[in-house]
Amino acid sequence: MYRENCLRAYTETLRAVYIIGVPCAILAFIGALFIKNSKMQTKAEEEEAIRKAREEEAGEGGAAATEDVEKQAGHVDDAARVEREEEEAVALSAVGPVPEAAVETGTEEKRAS
Secondary structure, rough: OOHHHHHHHHHHHHHHHHHHHHHHHHHHHHHHHOOOOOOOOOOHEEEEEEEHHHHHHHHOOOOOOOHHHOOOHHHHHHHHHHHHHHHHHHHHHHHHOHHHHHHHHHHHHHOOO
């Protein structure tokens, strides 16, 4: 009796899963057909594009523009480093040291054993 009820409940549940799951899978497949397939640049192509952009900037603004870009990159790196150090300091300050009472209690329990 229990076995029949359990099997009936199991098959009805699986039926509901397939009734909902199959249409969702079909809709997902149809939606995937409309996604545009765009080619991403390889590392070499990306570096080449960056090099060309820098050459164009150097041609327009001279060598000073290239130096400005390098200085800005250095400032960005420094700012990111400072920000990361500040975040680490805040995180470490939130942890705080272990209270002396907890340390002393731990040693007394070991001595009593």
